[in-house]
Structures are given as structure tokens and as C-alpha cells.
Amino acid sequence: MEYTIEKLLAEKQWKQLNLLEGKESCKRKIEGIRIIEVPEMARYLTGGELLLTSLYVYRDCSAEEFYQYLIAFEEKHISGILLKEREQISEKEKKIKLLKTYCESKKIPLIEMPKKISFWEMISFVMNRIFTKDVARLRYFKLTQDNFNTLSFGRDITSSKTQDILELLSDMVDNPVTLYYSNLNCYVTSGGDHSRLELREDLEEYIPSVITKFSYMRQRKKGTGEIQYVIKISVMEEVEAYLVVTEKNRKLSAMDCMAIENAIITLQYGFVTEFVQNEIEKKYHRDIVHNVLSGMLGKEEMEEAANLLEIHSEEYYRVVTFYTFQKERGDMYTSEQLRETGIIEGEIMTLCPGQHVYRNIDQIVMIQRVDEKQKREVYLNKMEEMCAVLQNAIRYRHKTEKIQVGIGKMVKGIYNLKDSYYEAKRAISYRDIAKVISGNENQTVTLYSDLGFFKLLGDIDDLNTLMDYIPESLQRLYSYNKPQRKDLILTLQTYLDNNQSLNKTAQALFIHYKTATYRIDKIGKMTGMDFKNPNEMLNVRIGLILYKMLEKAR
Structure with a gap:
């Protein structure tokens, strides 16, 4: 049964459509439906199509040129034109008047369409009326593919292109769409919500009613209860992202899933192109950075490298190294773990824009521009926060790697970066010592300069020789073979940490003041420690840390 313009206008869903011209031709059969995508659209038509336009494609042509494009439609016997007005069209009123004149003279139905109605909603509706189910899906898939291809070919995937x-x-599915990095931070969104993606406990597998190459998940958005469809995008096992469609305005249909498929394919094409370009550029920069940090360049070559890397002689830098550790890894990284390191590299580049970041097999190195006036505590807190973000992203991917960060000293310009790099690598190798010194087993960031005297201990092969650096008085306490020994050692450590204040020691240990006094007196009598001698107390502090190192090693 034929589907005509008259039947379209009679649909309750489209009662807001307004017939402007061609009332006598409303029985024309609709053979297809297309958006006018280029001025020379007539050459791409097969005949009998219902055309949709906002005249935006004709925005730069003159009124005379516009009329010539209209005349070209005569041979195609189009069934009608749906017009949705849009701003920023040169000579808009004149062009609309010409369109009306053309449709009146050729007896072509011209229908005014409200701005709030999506072209793609109309396309989906009409296709389902004029074609069988399978043909409608095939035609819709091809049409959406063509539109995404128009955006894709010949142009790189940048944030603005991804936005397009x-x-x-979003226009096709009539719902907000957002692309997230693998660390769940927002990259680009159509809906204005740039908050992080929260993967909830109710996240479940979803199988759409179309053939798909991608893995769909579904959950309810926190706060609104709206259904979110989460689709993971992976390119060359290096680039990972999440495309999320939120059912804010209407439920997704099978045709919407086809549009999503084409959008993902377009994004993947762009990501592959960008990935290859970036890999070439990264390899070139990686070689330069490696030579700079290894001290392999002469003065002229260093100056050339500084210009290429935009490392300025009056600015300050640190070299930061990132390593991933896994208990079951052994001595060799698997290919999967190396891919995970590559993903982490991309996340660091996202979190630290403008910095030089490159991967060297199992480590990631960053030359970081820093503010020499920034307080050490503030800087380290920011680095710890960044590590927490990276670790959370790793956990979301169900991986078990643990991030550790080593930081070298602050240097001015390019010439001393090799020294900062040396310290950053050493900081990683001393990470266990740093944890003992800080008393924090969860410490992820080690600043080499914070190791102080203990840097000398990193090269000792036999840790038992550390006993030579532990005061005899402290050795007597550790040799005390009674149940109270553990409490006495903890009390001594807390007493020294609180500047030898008995009140603060008692509060920290949740014991009575008299108990703290008794324990410190007992330690003094048993070991002969002179708590008034600052040199001896310094040696005792060092000895306590050395004992912890020995216990950890054993």
C-alpha cells in the first residue's frame, strides 16, 4: 500500500507539520527520504524522495545559485520538501521565498517542520512506513553511515571533530551522548554534563536487537534513574574509551543502535589514524628524550633538542618515572601487561597535558614542568592524587597492577635533566625504604631527596650489616625477650615522633599518662638511653628505621 504525503500529514504524531505549498499534490507517493547534504543533491537522488532541509547547506551560495539547484530537482520528481528554518543563512528570507515560488510552480508539497522535531526521527518514521522492516534498517544504516563518513574522511579526530x-x-538518537577516557573522565559530550562516568553495581550486559561488533552494557544513572548504555571502544588494543548514551528524551530503538554502530566505527577510524600519527611522533620524541636523559648529546645537540621539546633554560623541571608492579608478574612483563602500560601512558598524558610523556617498555617517563615556588607538600599531594586516579582506572579495568612513582630533583633547563632522571629511577628502587621511613605501606610516590641519609643504604647487598649502624642501647631493647617488648618499642617510636612529649605519647597510644611515663622510664633503665642527648636520640631514630628495614627484608 502506497505511503503518501497526505498520509504523513494525517499522522497524529506529526500534527505540528504545516503545509505551505502544493496542496493539490499531496497524493504523491514517498519513494524514499533524504537530508539535503550538499547543494548538488539532485545528482544523488534516485527519484520520488521526500527531502529534508534547513537550507544550511545553501548558506554561502547566492539566491540565484540556490534557484538553479532547485531547478535540478525537476528530473527527479521528488515527492515533497520538509523545511526546518535555521538562523545564520545569508539571504534567508529571499531563499525561502524562492523555494515557495518553485514549489508552487512545480506543484511540489512544501511542508514547514518545527525546530524541535529531529530530521532523524522523521527519517526513521518514514522509512518504517515505506519499506519492510529489514529494508528500512538496511537503508537507515547506509544513510547514517554516509553522514558519519562525510564527517570522517580527510579530517583528523580532534576534540572538535569528535564533538561533531x-x-x-545525539541528533539521530534524540538523547545525550558522551565519550569518556578509559579512566572514566569526560572527553567530549553533547549534553553539557562533563562529570566522570560512574560504573555502578547494577551494570549489566545488554544485547541490542541488531547485529553488533561491540559489547553493550546497561545501568541506571545515579540520581536520575535514567537508563545508560555503555559501549567500550578499543582500537589496536592501545586506545580505550567508553561511549555512553543516556535515555533522557526517549527509549533507544533498533535503528538508534545502527546509528551508534556507525558512530563508533567512525570514531575508531579517526582513532586509528590519530594513533598511527601519534606513534610516529612519539617515537621521534622518545628517541630525543632518551638521548637527553642518557646524557648522550653534545652542547649543540642539546640546544637543538631543547628547541624541539620546548624546554626553556629559565624554567624548572623534574623527571618523574612511573612503574607498574604485579606480585605474580615475575621478571618478565606479559604482552597484556605491556598493553596496560600503554593505556596508563595515555591516561598520564590526559592528566598532564603539555608535559613530555613517553613509554620505555615497562616504565613511563615524564619531563614535568614545575613551579619552583610551589611547596613540597602541595606538589607531592597532587602527585599522590594523580596516582589515585590512575589506580582507580586500573581497578575499573579489573587489572591488578600497582602504580609506583619516583621523582628526581628539580633542575633548571635541559642540561641537568639526566641527573633528575637518575634520581627518579633510584627513587623507584628505594620505594620500600621510603615506605619504612614514612611508616606508610600504601605510599605510592617517592621523592628521592626525601630519602636523605638512607640513600646510602640502597647499595648494601647484605642487610645484616645494618646492625653495625644500630646503637647498642636500641639493640638491648630489641633483645628484651618478654611479651612487653612490642609495647615498649611502639611507645619509644611514638615518644620520639611526638618530640618526647609524654602527654602527646599517651594520647596517641590511648593509654594513661602514668603508663607512658612508666614505659619510658623502664626503657631508659633497661637500655641506658640518655633521652636528653640529641645525638643519641637521632641514632635511635635511625636505628628504629633500620630495624624495620631488616624485618621487612626477612
């Missing part, structure tokens, strides 16, 4: 793809997809 997401805006088009």
Missing part, C-alpha cells in the same frame, strides 16, 4: 560526531549521533 557526537552531536550528529
Whole structure:
């Protein structure tokens, strides 16, 4: 049964459509439906199509040129034109008047379409009326593919280009669409919500009613209860992202899933292109950075490298190294773990824009521009926060790697970066010592300069020789073979940590003041420690740390 313009206008869903011209031709059969994508659209038509336009494609042509494009439609016997007005069209009123004149003279139905109605909603509706289910899906898939291809070919995937793809997809599915990094931070969104993606406990597998190459998940958005469809995008096992469509305005249909498929393919194409370009550029920069940090360049070569890397002689830098550790890894990284390191590299580049970041097999190195006036505590807190973000992203991917960060000294310009790099690598190798010194087993960031005297201990092969550096008085306490020994050692450590204040020691240990006094007196009598001698107390402090190192090693 034929589907005509008259039947379309009679649909309750489209009662807001307004017939402007061609009332006598409303029985024309609709053979297809297309958006006018280029001025020379007539050459791409097969005949009998219902055309949709906002005249935006004709925005730069003159009124005379516009009319010539209209005349070209005569041979195609189009069934009608749906017009949705849009701003920023040169000579808009004149062009609309010409369109009306053309449709009146050729007896072509011209229908005014409200701005709030999506072209793609109309396309999906009409296709389902004029074609069988399978043909409608095939035609819709091809049409959405063509539109995404128009955005894709010949142009790189940048944030603005990705924005265009997401805006088009959002228009097609009539719902907000967002692309997230693998660490769940927002990259680009069509809906204005730039908050992080929260993967909830109710996240479940979803199988769409179309053939798909991608893995769909579904959950309810926190706060609103709206259904979110989460689709993981992976390119060359290096680039990972999440495309999320939120059912804010209407439920997704099978045709919407087809549009999503084409959008993802377009994004993947762009990501592959960008990935290859970035890999070439990264390899070139990696070689330069490696030579700089290894001290292999002469003065002229260093100056050339500084220009290429934009490392300025009056600015300050640190070299930061990132390593991933896994208990079951052994001495060799698997290919999967190396891929995970590559993903982490990308996340660091996202978190630290403008810094030089490159991967060297199992380590990631960053030349970081820093503010020499920034307080050490503030800087380290920011680095710890960044590590927490990276660790959370690793956990979301169900991986078990643990991030550790080593930081070298602050240097000015490019010439001393090799020294900062040396310290950053040493800081990683001393990470266990740093944890003992800080008393924090969860410490992820080690600043080499914080190791102080203990840097000398890193090269000792036989840790038992550390006993030579522990005061005899402290050795007597550790040799005390009675149940109270553990409490006495803890009390001594807390007493020294609180500047030998008995009140603060008692509060920290949740014991009575008299108990703290008794324990310190007992330690003094048993070991002969002179708590008034600052040199001896310094040696005792060092000895306590050395004992912890020995216990950890054993």
C-alpha cells in the first residue's frame, strides 16, 4: 500500500507539520527520504524522495545559485520538501521565498517542520512506513553511515571533530551522548554534563536487537534513574574509551543502535589514524628524550633538542618515572601487561597535558614542568592524587597492577635533566625504604631527596650489616625477650615522633599518662638511653628505621 504525503500529514504524531505549498499534490507517493547534504543533491537522488532541509547547506551560495539547484530537482520528481528554518543563512528570507515560488510552480508539497522535531526521527518514521522492516534498517544504516563518513574522511579526530560526531549521533538518537577516557573522565559530550562516568553495581550486559561488533552494557544513572548504555571502544588494543548514551528524551530503538554502530566505527577510524600519527611522533620524541636523559648529546645537540621539546633554560623541571608492579608478574612483563602500560601512558598524558610523556617498555617517563615556588607538600599531594586516579582506572579495568612513582630533583633547563632522571629511577628502587621511613605501606610516590641519609643504604647487598649502624642501647631493647617488648618499642617510636612529649605519647597510644611515663622510664633503665642527648636520640631514630628495614627484608 502506497505511503503518501497526505498520509504523513494525517499522522497524529506529526500534527505540528504545516503545509505551505502544493496542496493539490499531496497524493504523491514517498519513494524514499533524504537530508539535503550538499547543494548538488539532485545528482544523488534516485527519484520520488521526500527531502529534508534547513537550507544550511545553501548558506554561502547566492539566491540565484540556490534557484538553479532547485531547478535540478525537476528530473527527479521528488515527492515533497520538509523545511526546518535555521538562523545564520545569508539571504534567508529571499531563499525561502524562492523555494515557495518553485514549489508552487512545480506543484511540489512544501511542508514547514518545527525546530524541535529531529530530521532523524522523521527519517526513521518514514522509512518504517515505506519499506519492510529489514529494508528500512538496511537503508537507515547506509544513510547514517554516509553522514558519519562525510564527517570522517580527510579530517583528523580532534576534540572538535569528535564533538561533531557526537552531536550528529545525539541528533539521530534524540538523547545525550558522551565519550569518556578509559579512566572514566569526560572527553567530549553533547549534553553539557562533563562529570566522570560512574560504573555502578547494577551494570549489566545488554544485547541490542541488531547485529553488533561491540559489547553493550546497561545501568541506571545515579540520581536520575535514567537508563545508560555503555559501549567500550578499543582500537589496536592501545586506545580505550567508553561511549555512553543516556535515555533522557526517549527509549533507544533498533535503528538508534545502527546509528551508534556507525558512530563508533567512525570514531575508531579517526582513532586509528590519530594513533598511527601519534606513534610516529612519539617515537621521534622518545628517541630525543632518551638521548637527553642518557646524557648522550653534545652542547649543540642539546640546544637543538631543547628547541624541539620546548624546554626553556629559565624554567624548572623534574623527571618523574612511573612503574607498574604485579606480585605474580615475575621478571618478565606479559604482552597484556605491556598493553596496560600503554593505556596508563595515555591516561598520564590526559592528566598532564603539555608535559613530555613517553613509554620505555615497562616504565613511563615524564619531563614535568614545575613551579619552583610551589611547596613540597602541595606538589607531592597532587602527585599522590594523580596516582589515585590512575589506580582507580586500573581497578575499573579489573587489572591488578600497582602504580609506583619516583621523582628526581628539580633542575633548571635541559642540561641537568639526566641527573633528575637518575634520581627518579633510584627513587623507584628505594620505594620500600621510603615506605619504612614514612611508616606508610600504601605510599605510592617517592621523592628521592626525601630519602636523605638512607640513600646510602640502597647499595648494601647484605642487610645484616645494618646492625653495625644500630646503637647498642636500641639493640638491648630489641633483645628484651618478654611479651612487653612490642609495647615498649611502639611507645619509644611514638615518644620520639611526638618530640618526647609524654602527654602527646599517651594520647596517641590511648593509654594513661602514668603508663607512658612508666614505659619510658623502664626503657631508659633497661637500655641506658640518655633521652636528653640529641645525638643519641637521632641514632635511635635511625636505628628504629633500620630495624624495620631488616624485618621487612626477612
